[in-house]
Amino acid sequence: MKISEFISKKAANEMRIEIEEASGNEVFFRGIPDEKGIVSEFEVIARGNESSVAALLNMMRKNEVIIHNHPSGVLIPSDEDVNISSMYGEVGGASYIVNNDVNDICVVVPLREFIKIDIDDYFGENGVIHRNFGKFEVRREQYEMAKFIEKSMNENKKLIVEAGTGTGKTIAYLLPTLIYAIENNLKVVVSTNTINLQEQLINKDIPLLKKIIDEDFNYQIVKGRGNYLCKRKLYNLEVVDKETDTEDEKKEKNIIRNLIEWDRKVTKTGDRNELKYEISNSIWEKVNSEADMCKGVKCPYYSKCHFFNARKNISDATLLIVNHHMFFADLAIRNQTGFYTNYSILPNYDIVVFDEAHNIEDTARNYFTFETSKISFGRLMGNIYNRRVVKSSNGGALVRLLTYLNESLSSEEYKEVDELKEDVVEELNKFYDKGIDIFDKLTCLFSENNDNREIKMKIDKEKMQGSKFFREAMKLNSQFKENYGNLVIKINKFLNKVNNYNLEDKDGFLFEFSRYYERLKQYYKKFEFILEGKEEGYVYWANITTVRPNVKLYATPFDISDELNDNLFTKMDRMIFTSATLAVDNKFDYYKKSIGLIKEKHKKIDEKIVKSPFDYEKQMKVYIPEDALDPTNVEFMRDLEGFVEKAIKSTKGHCFLLFTSYSTLNFLYNRIKSRFSQKEYTLIRQNDFPRHEMIEIFKHSKNPILFGTDSFWEGVDVQGEQLKSVIITKLPFKVPNDPVTEAIIENIKRNGQNPFNDYQVPQAVIKFKQGIGRLIRSKSDSGNIIVLDNRIIKKMYGKKFLAALPRNRVVESKNEILKRMK
Structure with a gap:
């Protein structure tokens, strides 16, 4: 067995020097293989044998090699060697033992060889989709994105890909990642930010994919533990009414009795979402499953436990669907127990796809708060x-x-x-x-x-x-x-x-x-x-x-980049970051820096921008009133209220008004609501209804007008004639006196950088692109974008926002714009 088949000559020489400097004692190396599987780079991760197995494993990525020397020159694995090798081998790692001269080797666990994939078998002219799914439209952009993901899988690389609206990105990332996972017996985690996307994946995209791939793979949506009923907690509660009970106690006991009936006769899953009626959080918290309140196998209800029944299928599933919050909850546990652990929420995974990846920074920051x-x-x-x-x-x-x-x-x-x-x-x-x-x-x-x-x-x-x-x-x-x-x-x-x-x-x-x-x-x-x-x-x-x-x-x-880099990005490489809005100035510099990807070493991160297949020049008309007051002017909104009223009436409603604050939203709503007949228009204001109800009302109402702030800038999909206009009142800069934003700005200043250019503008551009993306959701959609904030045309940084808009924009006076809209 030639050592040159496993470790390059240069790396072997440098390892020998490290061992000599350690006086011939034991040294542990993290071996980084090249594309041919030969260790060409390394770093020292421990000296001596006092390091714990968990500590060693936590310094390794997937698909690398733990290498260490036996000072005796006898390369027979010890019990400890076998222990380390088997644990790392379970997650796809290799293990080698060398002598002090690094010219002899024992391969305890070989580096795994992965089967490469070619999605042309599916997307090509003679592929599966063309032959069997004639009605399925393969878009050029979708194919382009899928090919880049295929490359990242085959080459074990991270990929950032901005995919414009209409690309069909869910199929574009699901097909190559799933084919690769099935071929190589790996596990994929898809993490999303919104429930809407999870439902689309489960109800539409994955069933279609099963037909295309023609493989019976398992997939599961992983819900948080708190969604499940805990039988032990439920049946330990007192439900018999007493004379001394207050009215509230009687009501609560009645609800508990109903839950017992539901558990015994109705539900098979114990999932709160199956309840046909609303239940308050204060009561649900008394009966839901909680990690620290779980007795596990010692619980008398263990064999019938809703939570553990839900978890049984997860370890066997090829594809897991989670939300960002759960992903980072799992990561926090791995941070405490080691990345390769049996104590986390999710089983060990091999491929991660972050959809709606522009939300990762805020979600991670909230979770580590x-x-x-x-x-x-x-x-x-x-x-x-x-x-x-x-x-x-x-x-x-x-x-x-x-x-x-x-x-x-x-x-x-x-x-x-x-x-x-x-x-x-x-x-x-x-x-x-x-x-x-x-x-x-x-x-x-x-x-x-x-x-x-x-x-x-x-x-x-x-x-x-x-x-x-x-x-x-x-x-x-x-x-x-x-x-x-x-x-x-x-x-x-x-x-x-x-x-x-x-x-x-x-x-x-x-x-x-x-x-x-x-x-x-x-x-x-x-x-x-x-x-x-x-x-x-x-x-x-x-x-x-x-x-x-x-x-x-x-x-x-205020900075989570180190946390994410140390606890996630340095542990694995097959990771996809995708969204319709990740790039600023056609570059990913801001995004990579914000989440810690800029600190990556050894392996290049691939990047790609896939343009939308929609013809925005024809489908979207953009109006910017040049005579609007500066948005810092106290009369800004009052000056524009007449223009906004007429602009809305020009499309007979069918309009989203997007705000950056509740105060501005409520001001405009209260100023103009009396000018719209309740018989002719449906005005929907945020907080008057739950968010999902607002969308349903909008989709099914006569001439709807929706007034929304932060959460309505993204994740809302209204196709067709029901949405014809999106009015953006102000560029979506984060409020600078928000305590967290203020701290981030101060930290950037301390590092000698410009917080406005390096943080506030890129953040706002990404949010702006999300807001613009609400309008055109299909090739047949058309409508108006109206930007009331004149900074987009009067400030130097406005160019970064204008780059998100089609070139055929109209910059004229309010009166001229209204004439054109008629």
């Missing part, structure tokens, strides 16, 4: 001990545990427990009262001299020192810390006594109380982390709402 709030604190404390309803099982986990202990212990034993319980209850009440006092003081602090319904504010301790509310909150926090210490002592003493009895706890009453206690400790850690605000790399801020009085505290990382 620490959060606490007055409402969540009260709910957690109520789940442990609710002093308002202590006479029922709804009095919290402590009350249910005490009822169980009373039935399971002798009177003498229970008396000892009962005495300790009094101390626990006293400390719980003190802790709860002090916590609520702190949140109330913070509410006063942040809402001082501010009448807004929602306030977002950075927690700046230096600036807040002058406020008596801040000083009082900090004094209370010192007492809160003391209360917490006393509470921990009392609960530990109580649990130690109970645990000494070695109770069976079949129904999990002791287990559940212990889990809530762990949640309380984790909650307090987050609260202190945010309030102390010492960790660099985070912005600490508060959100206060007065409609439903609440204060939320956050610690948000």
Whole structure:
């Protein structure tokens, strides 16, 4: 066996030097194979044999080689070698042992050879689609995108591809990734941002693909654990009405009885979405499946568990559909336990497709944010001990545990427990009262001299020192810390006594109380982390709402590029990032930098822009009123209201108005709503209805006009005559005084860069492209885009926005534009 068949001469020489510098002791290398499978590059990942298997594996990517030397020159694998090799081999990695001179080799696990694919077998003139699916229109752009993805699969590379609206990108990425996965027995994860796209994949695209490929592969949509009913939690709740019950308690017990009936006679999945009626989150949280409340195989309901039944098929599936939030929840677990783990939400995967990939940065940042709030604190404390309803099982986990202990212990034993319980209850009440006092003081602090319904504010301790509310909150926090210490002592003493009895706890009453206690400790850690605000790399801020009085505290990382690069991008290469809006100035520099792909080493990331097949020059008319006031002018919207009214009436409604703030939306809505006859027009304002209902109303109403902000700039698909006009009121720059945006801007300044050009403009361009994309959704669609913000024609950076529009735009006065529209 020649070593040159596995490691290049240059790499072998350099490895020998590293081993010599380690005095001939054991050195572990990460071997990076070239296209022929020969290790041509490497890096040292450990010296000596003290590194754990998990630590070694966590430094490796998929489809690479762990190489280490045996100083003795005897290249027979040890038990530890076999352990490492088998674990890494399960996820597609190889393992070699070499001698100190790196001229002899033992291949413990060979580098896997992958079968390459050619999608021309399907898309070509004599391909499967042409022969068997005559009605299926293969678009040139779709084929072009699929070929690039085929290349990334065959060459084990990452690919960023912007695919214009109408490309048919779901089939373009599903076909090559699935064929490659089936041929090589791999697993694909497709991560999306919206439920709409998940439903399209499950109900339309994947069934069609099964017919095209003619392979019976398994696919599953992976839902979060909280969507499933937990039988143990459900059947532990008290459902018998008592005379002392309040009306709310009676209503809740009736709902629980209905859920029991649903579980026993109706549902086979336990999925909340199957319920024919709405159920409040506060009640669902009492009965849903939760990771830290799960007893696993020790649960009496394990064999019938809805959650585990749903998970059984996932490990066998070739294709998994998830949302971005779940993907990053899984990644956070891998960050703690190692990338190749059996403890994550998802099974180990080999290929990832991020659809709607422009949302990755915000989703990841939200997921790695620490959060606490007055409402969540009260709910957690109520789940442990609710002093308002202590006479029922709804009095919290402590009350249910005490009822169980009373039935399971002798009177003498229970008396000892009962005495300790009094101390626990006293400390719980003190802790709860002090916590609520702190949140109330913070509410006063942040809402001082501010009448807004929602306030977002950075927690700046230096600036807040002058406020008596801040000083009082900090004094209370010192007492809160003391209360917490006393509470921990009392609960530990109580649990130690109970645990000494070695109770069976079949129904999990002791287990559940212990889990809530762990949640309380984790909650307090987050609260202190945010309030102390010492960790660099985070912005600490508060959100206060007065409609439903609440204060939320956050610690948000303002740069997640390192996190994503270290914990995901360095672990695997077959990754596709796709969306209709990723490029700015026909480049992906901003996108790559924002999520950490710019830090990639060793392997080039392929990039491609696939233009839309739609003829925007013919299908879309663009109007920009040159005499509009500057959007910073307080009279900006008032000056345009007459123009907007006439522009909407020129298309008889059938219009989206996209705003960047609720205040501007409500101002214009209130100014012009009386000018539209309710018999002739249907006005739909965001927050008057749930988002999905707004879209349905728009699709099926007479002359609809939709007033929407942030979430309506993307993910909305209305084809045909029902949508004829999109009016963009302002360029969608993020609000600069938003605490997170402010922190990102400050961080960019600290790094010597220009936050406006390097962050705010690219962000806004991507959002702008999403908004423009709402209008033309098929080859037969046509309509108007009206941009009211004159900065697009008067500022230098406006060119970046204009590049997203067809060249035949009309830049004239409001009156001239209205004449043209007639």
